[in-house]
Amino acid sequence: MIQEEELRExxxxxxxxxTERKAxxxxxxxxxxxxxxxxxxxxxxxxxPVDFQxxxxxxxxxxxxxxxxEVSRDEDDEIYLAEDKKTGDTISFDCSFNTLELSxxxxxxxxxxxxxxxxxxxxxEDFLLAEKHTLTGMGINPGYLVNRQEPxxxxxxxxxxxxxxxxxxxxxxxxxxxxxxxxxxxxxSQVQVDAEKGNVVEMLNTFNRLEPLxxxxxxxxxxxxxxxxxxxxxxxxxxxxxLHGLNPHNVDEYDKRLHSVEEIVRYISSESLxxxxxxxKYINFPxxxxxxYFKEKVVRGEYFDxxxxxxxxxxxxxxxxxxxxxxxxxxxxxxxxxTVEFRSVCEQPVPDVLTVAAFHAGLVAKxxxxxxxxxxxxxxxxxxxxxxxxxEIFVRQDHTARFDDAAYQLLEQVLRLAEDGLAERGHAxxxxxxxxxxxxxxxxxxxxxxxxxxxxxxxxxxxxLEYAGA
Numbered sequence: 106m107i108q109e110e111e112l113r114e115x116x117x118x119x120x121x122x123x124t125e126r127k128a129x130x131x132x133x134x135x136x137x138x139x140x141x142x143x144x145x146x147x148x149x150x151x152x153x154p155v156d157f158q159x160x161x162x163x164x165x166x167x168x169x170x171x172x173x174x175e176v177s178r179d180e181d182d183e184i185y186l187a188e189d190k191k192t193g194d195t196i197s198f199d200c201s202f203n204t205l206e207l208s209x210x211x212x213x214x215x216x217x218x219x220x221x222x223x224x225x226x227x228x229x230e231d232f233l234l235a236e237k238h239t240l241t242g243m244g245i246n247p248g249y250l251v252n253r254q255e256p257x258x259x260x261x262x263x264x265x266x267x268x269x270x271x272x273x274x275x276x277x278x279x280x281x282x283x284x285x286x287x288x289x290x291x292x293x294s295q296v297q298v299d300a301e302k303g304n305v306v307e308m309l310n311t312f313n314r315l316e317p318l319x320x321x322x323x324x325x326x327x328x329x330x331x332x333x334x335x336x337x338x339x340x341x342x343x344x345x346x347x348l349h350g351l352n353p354h355n356v357d358e359y360d361k362r363l364h365s366v367e368e369i370v371r372y373i374s375s376e377s378l379x380x381x382x383x384x385x386k387y388i389n390f391p392x393x394x395x396x397x398y399f400k401e402k403v404v405r406g407e408y409f410d411x412x413x414x415x416x417x418x419x420x421x422x423x424x425x426x427x428x429x430x431x432x433x434x435x436x437x438x439x440x441x442x443x444t445v446e447f448r449s450v451c452e453q454p455v456p457d458v459l460t461v462a463a464f465h466a467g468l469v470a471k472x473x474x475x476x477x478x479x480x481x482x483x484x485x486x487x488x489x490x491x492x493x494x495x496x497e498i499f500v501r502q503d504h505t506a507r508f509d510d511a512a513y514q515l516l517e518q519v520l521r522l523a524e525d526g527l528a529e530r531g532h533a534x535x536x537x538x539x540x541x542x543x544x545x546x547x548x549x550x551x552x553x554x555x556x557x558x559x560x561x562x563x564x565x566x567x568x569x570l571e572y573a574g575a
Contacts, residue, residue, distance in 0.1 A: 106399070106400055106401075106402060107399035107400075107423065107424075107425060109374075109396065111399075111425065112374055112395060112396065112399050112425070113370050113371070113374060115425045115428055116370045116373050116374060116395075116428070117366075117370055119428060119441050120369070120370070120373060120439050120440070120441060121302060121305075121366050121369070121370065123441060123442060123443030124300050124301055124302040124305050124439075124443045125302050126301070126443070127301065128298075128299035128300060128301045128304075128443075129213070129299050130213055130299075130466075130469075130470065130530060131211045131212060131213045131298075131299060132211070132212065132213075132215075132296055132297060132298050132462055132465070132466055133208070133209060133210065133211050133212075133296070133297040133444070134208070134209045134212075134218060134294075134295070134296055134297075134459070134461075134462050135206060135207075135208045135209075135293075135294070135295040135296075135297075136206065136207045136208075136222075136294055136295075136452065136458065137199050137204055137205075137206045137292035137293050137294070137295075137452055138204065138205050138206070138207070138240040138241065138242065138292060138452060139203065139204060139240065139241055139243055139245070139246035139247065139248070139290070139292055139452075140155045140160060140202075140203055140204065140205055140233070140238060140239070140240060140246070141155070141238065141239050141240075141241055141246065141247055141248050141569055142154060142155050142156060142237065142238055142248060143234075143237045143238060143239055143566065143569070144237050146564070146565060146566045146569075147565070148562075148564050148565065149559065149564075149565050150247075150250070150565060151247050151248035151250075151251055151565065151569075152251060153248075153251065154248065154251045154252045154253050155202065155203050155238065155248065155252050155253070156236070156238065157183075157202045157253070159233070159236045159238055160198070160202045160205075161183045161184070161202070162232075162236075163229065163232050163233065164183070164184040164185075164187070164196070164198075165184060166232060167187070167196055167225075167228065167229065167232075168184060168187045168196075170228055171189065171224075171225070171228075172189070173187040173188055173189050173194075173195075173196065174187060174188055174189070174190055175187050176188050176195075177259070179257050179258040179259045180258040180259060180411075181258050183202075183258075185197060185198045185202075185257050185259070186198075189210075192209070192210045192221065193209070193210020193211065194207070194208065194209050194210050194221060194225075195207075195208045196225070198257055199288075199292075200256055200257065200262055200265070200266075200288040200289050201252075201253075201254075201255065201256055201257060201262070201288075201289040202257065203246055203248075203249075203252045203253070203289055203290060204246065204289070204290070204292055205229070205240060207222065207225055207226075209221060209222070213530075213532070214532045214534070215459055215462055215463055215466065215532065215534045215537055216532060216533070216534065218459060218462065219458070219459055219537075222458060222459070226240070226455070226458075226574075230573070230575075234575075239569065239570065239573050239575070240455075240573055241455075241569045241570070241572045241573040242325075242452055242453055242454035242455040242456075242457070242458070242551075242572040242573060242574070243292065243325060243326070243451075243452060243454075243551075243555075243569075243572055244291065244292050244293065244325040244326030244338070244339070244340060244451025244452045244552075245290060245291060245292070245326045245327060245328055245339060245451075246290040246291075246292065247565060247569055249289075249290035249330075250330070252289070252290065254286045254289055255289075256289065260382075260385075260386070260387040260409070261382075261387055263387070263409055264380055264387035264388075264389050264408070264409070265288065265380075265389075266285065266286060266288070266289075267389060267409070267416070268348060268379060268380060268389040269285035269286070269287075269288070269347055269348050269349070270285045270286075271348065271389075272285060272347065272348045275348070275351065278351060279346065279350060279351060280346055281346055281347065281348070282334070282342065282343065282346045282347065284330065284343065284347075285347060285348070287343040287344075287347065291326065291339070291340055291343055292326075292451070292452040293340065293448060293450060293451060293452055294323075294450050294451065294452050294453050294458075294461040294462075295446060295447065295448045295450070295461075296446070296447045296461055296462050296465045296466075297440065297442070297444040297445070297446045297447075298444060298445055298447075298465060298466065298469050299443060299444055300439065300443060300444055300445045302366060304472060305366065305369070305439060305445065306363050306364065306365060306366060306368075306369065307472060307473075307476055308437075308445050308469070308472060309359065309363055309369070309437055309439065309445065310359075310362055310363055310476075311472060311475055311476045311479060312437045312445070312447065312465075312468075313358050313359045313436070313437055313492060314479050314486065314492050315468075315475075315479070315519070316358050316436055316437075316449060316492055316493075316495075316496045317485070317492060317495035317496045317498070317499050317512065318512060318515065318516050318519060319449060319450060320337075320338050320341075320449075320496050320499040320500045321499050321512055321513070321516060321550065322464075322516060322541060322544060322545070322550060323338070323450045323451055323453065323460075323461065323550060323551075324337035324338040324451060324499075324500060324550045324551065324552040324553070325337075325338070325451035325452060325453060325454070325550065325551035325552050325555075326338050326339040326340050326451040326452075326552065327339070327502075327552050327555055327556065328342070328343070335501070335502040335503065336500050336501060336502065337499075337500055337501065337502055337550065337552035337553065338451055338499075338500040338552065339500075340449070340451060341357065341449075341496065341497070341500050342500075344356045344357075344434050345357055348379075348392070349434050351377070351392050352375075352376065352377040352392055352394060354372065354375050354376050354377070354394075355376050355377055355392075355432075355433055355434055355435070356434045356435065357435070357436060357493060358435070358436050358437070358449075358492050358493050358496065359372070359435070359437075360491070360493060369439060373395070373431075373433075373439075374394075374395045374396045375394055375395070375396060376394065376395060376431060376433050377392035377393055377394050377395070377398075378392070378393055378395055378398050378427065378430060378431055378432075379391070379392040379393075379432070380406075380430055380432070381421075381427045381429075381430040382430065383419075383421055386408040386409075386419070387408060387409075388406040388407065388408045388419050388421070389406055389407065389408075390404055390405065390406030390407070395428070395431065398423055398427075399423050399425070401423055402422065403420050403421070403422055404420070404421055404422075404423055405418060405419070405420050406418070406419055406420075406421070407419060434448070435448075436448060436449035437449070447461075447465050451551075451552075453551060454551055454571070454572040454573075454574070455572065455573055455574035456540070456574050457540040457541075457551075459537050460537055460538065460540050460541055462537070463523070463527060463534055463535075463537035463538050464520075464523055464538065464541060466526070466527065466530065466534070467522070467523030467524060467525070467526035467527040467530075467534075467535075467538070468519070468522060468523045468526055469526070470526030470527070470529050470530055471522045471523070471525060471526040471529075474522055474525075475519070475522055478515075478518060478519065478522060479515075482511075482515055484508075484510075484511030484514065484515065485508055485511045485512050485515055488508070488511075490508075495508065499512070502552075502556070509548065513545055513548055516545050517542075517545050520538060520541055520542055520545060523538060524538055551572070555568060555572075558571075
């Protein structure tokens with residue numbers, strides 16, 4: 106049995122110690138894109154699933170074209186992860202072969218990231234369009250109702266989907282939706298930036314308060330499968346009301362203000378663990394808060410036995426090495442790399458691909474000023490609503506406009522601050538923010554534009570290709 110002090114020391118070593126150095130003005134960017142089959146698309150719906158054979162041929166061709174090194178193949182011997190050893194860039198398939206992810210190694214200049222993105226993306230699009238497929242810049246795959254709902258055939262993704270599907274065992278402990286396979290069709294634009302021990306608390310608190318504004322600015326995951334829950338940014342709902350949200354500390358924004366790195370450590374100890382790998386087997390088990398998990402003598406879980414073709418029970422003794430398998434889905438999350446990862450933003454239309462990176466990089470450069478701006482705001486943040494409540498308002502299609510004036514006025518100030526921050530970085534990156542200024546001026550976002558196009562009777566194929574940058 107591991108003592109509480111041992112656990113907190115281990116959490117400190119993993120999450121806080123990497124911040125005990127000077128932060129560099131660099132970032133890592135991850136872009137998840139839906140793959141869409143363009144064959145026989147109806148006026149308002151995709152009718153044919155993604156052809157995985159097309160995707161597999163694409164992966165093989167991409168690796169050859171760009172000299173990437175294969176890192177992982179699935180149980181069917183298909184590539185699902187490859188890396189450029191020089192840049193650290195990777196191509197992968199996130200959870201399923203319906204989603205292609207481009208991740209970029211650490212870089213300071215957003216223009217360099219854009220150059221690399223363009224090389225990869227244009228090759229991928231030329232290949233896919235020749236096969237009547239495309240990537241598109243949406244946070245929900247528009248073909249999610251017809252696509253094959255199966256994970257990449259490996260232990261990790263099989264375990265993850267099996268875990269999420271087990272929500273039926275938990276009754277009504279929370280409100281669960283009926284889409285445990287949401288990871289197979291939900292796509293995000295994620296950014297990691299360096300944090301320092303001296304500013305990590307401020308960074309988490311300040312960007313946490315920014316979440317309602319980010320919902321207004323970046324919403325791009327319209328979800329209409331459930332008529333009772335129509336969202337502009339459905340990723341909040343999909344994560345919160347899945348088994349990941351059984352412990353609310355694993356998802357969403359922080360519901361309280363953090364005051365010290367010690368409090369960050371305590372918060373992490375209250376997050377839940379639900380899986381690990383032992384002897385080559387991925388084992389999942391009912392989510393257990395870390396502070397309780399390490400008090401257990403034995404934990405019982407289950408793993409997939411490929412020889413028997415079914416799940417079997419397994420018992421094991423917790424060890425501190427299991428901390429490596431903690432998976433948090435916070436909107437703003439401290440990672441073991443000494444970075445803060447911003448992961449609440451839906452994937453954006455391809456023409457606006459690096460707006461998310463520019464937005465966060467500019468504001469990180471102006472963190473004290475951003476903190477002051479938000480602290481002084483009265484029109485939005487001092488109206489009796491929490492950060493979480495405000496974000497919940499803004500992610501809905503039918504949200505009340507009560508706070509819109511105050512929110513958009515503040516959002517324009519935030520963008521000006523981001524622009525100043527990018528100017529200070531000295532790479533002439535300010536132009537990447539221009540689409541965001543246009544959104545604020547027009548009081549719109551990609552999700553609202555999608556709904557406007559649908560209302561005007563535009564065919565879904567046109568919108569898919571528009572958001573693909575075609």
